Amino acid sequence: MTSAVERREQLKEVWQEARTCTKCPLSETRQTVVFGAGNADADLMFVGEAPGANEDRGGLPFIGQAGRLLDRLLEEVGLERGDVFIANVLKCRPPNNRDPRPTEIETCRDYLHRQVELIEPKVICTLGNFSTKLLRDDPTGISKVHGNPEVVVLGRRAVTILPIYHPAAALYTPSMLDTLRADFAQLPDLLAAPLPPQPAPEVFEPVPEVEPEPEPEAEDSPEVAHTPEEPPAAAAAEEPEPDVHQDQLGLF
Numbered sequence: 152m153t154s155a156v157e158r159r160e161q162l163k164e165v166w167q168e169a170r171t172c173t174k175c176p177l178s179e180t181r182q183t184v185v186f187g188a189g190n191a192d193a194d195l196m197f198v199g200e201a202p203g204a205n206e207d208r209g210g211l212p213f214i215g216q217a218g219r220l221l222d223r224l225l226e227e228v229g230l231e232r233g234d235v236f237i238a239n240v241l242k243c244r245p246p247n248n249r250d251p252r253p254t255e256i257e258t259c260r261d262y263l264h265r266q267v268e269l270i271e272p273k274v275i276c277t278l279g280n281f282s283t284k285l286l287r288d289d290p291t292g293i294s295k296v297h298g299n300p301e302v303v304v305l306g307r308r309a310v311t312i313l314p315i316y317h318p319a320a321a322l323y324t325p326s327m328l329d330t331l332r333a334d335f336a337q338l339p340d341l342l343a344a345p346l347p348p349q350p351a352p353e354v355f356e357p358v359p360e361v362e363p364e365p366e367p368e369a370e371d372s373p374e375v376a377h378t379p380e381e382p383p384a385a386a387a388a389e390e391p392e393p394d395v396h397q398d399q400l401g402l403f
Contacts (some may be wrong), residue, residue, distance in 0.1 A: 159191045162269045165262060169242050175258045177243035183210040187238030187266060192340055195234065197221070197274035198282040199317065201241035201251050212237045217319040224318065224335045236270050238263060240282050251281055260285065267305050274300075274341045275310050279317030288310055294316075296393065298334040302347045309347040313337060 170184045185202040190213050197213075205215040213221050222232055242252050249302050263285075267275070271323075277283040280293045285305060287296070295316055300313045315334045321327040 155192055158269045159340055163190055165265050169262050175255050177245060177255060180246050181243040182207045184242050185210055185212055185239060186242055187212060187236060189232065190234060191236065191270055193234060193236040193270060194273040195236045195378050196270060196275045197235060197278055198275060198286065199239045199278045200281045201239050202244040208382055212239055216322055216369040220318040220321060224331060226339050228335050231388035238266055240285055256285060264306050268308055273309065275312050277312060283314040300341055304350055305352060310351050311341055311347060313341060321346045
């Protein structure tokens with residue numbers, strides 16, 4: 152079993168890999184890779200959509216108006232930012248804050264799954280449509296599933312997912328704040344509940360070695376004449392020399 156210290160060191164390795172990532176075109180327009188921040192041993196993890204302009208400049212998630220509202224909602228249920236870990240589906244800002252594209256989500260999802268595996272949260276709050284659809288592996292929108300916790304297996308870990316509207320929604324629609332508060336109010340009980348049953352660890356059985364059967368001993372028979380092996384039928388039947396000018400597809 153991996154210790155907390157080992158998990159944190161492995162998380163740093165994932166961060167080092169992500170901060171120089173050039174797997175998609177967003178690397179050409181970003182200022183900073185926003186990997187995530189918070190308690191690396193947190194029981195509660197928040198997953199948003201993508202960094203905005205403030206996050207792209209500062210390198211930290213949720214440091215604008217939506218982040219301040221998130222801090223306030225946490226305080227109302229007895230938590231603070233230092234208790235949780237916050238990340239996004241995308242680690243780089245899409246230009247002009249446009250929606251993440253499917254290819255970008257697919258390219259970046261491995262970083263998020265490795266974060267979940269190493270932080271080992273008990274509960275994940277998905278903030279908004281994109282993180283909810285990704286982590287639930289379901290196209291149902293946030294308006295139909297918000298506030299409904301469910302257990303989901305992500306990689307090798309079972310966690311409770313609590314879909315919640317993105318805090319930015321309440322900045323544009325103030326009446327949404329009551330809905331956010333009602334959903335956040337579930338967090339203390341979810342965190343106090345036991346960890347969901349975990350998937351059985353994969354066990355790889357060693358393949359037994361099969362000893363070759365001994366070849367039968369040849370019996371001497373003076374009555375049978377031993378003839379030499381028959382030579383090849385003709386030189387023309389030999390395999391042709393390989394064509395050195397063939398395309399070496401897959402090698403270069």
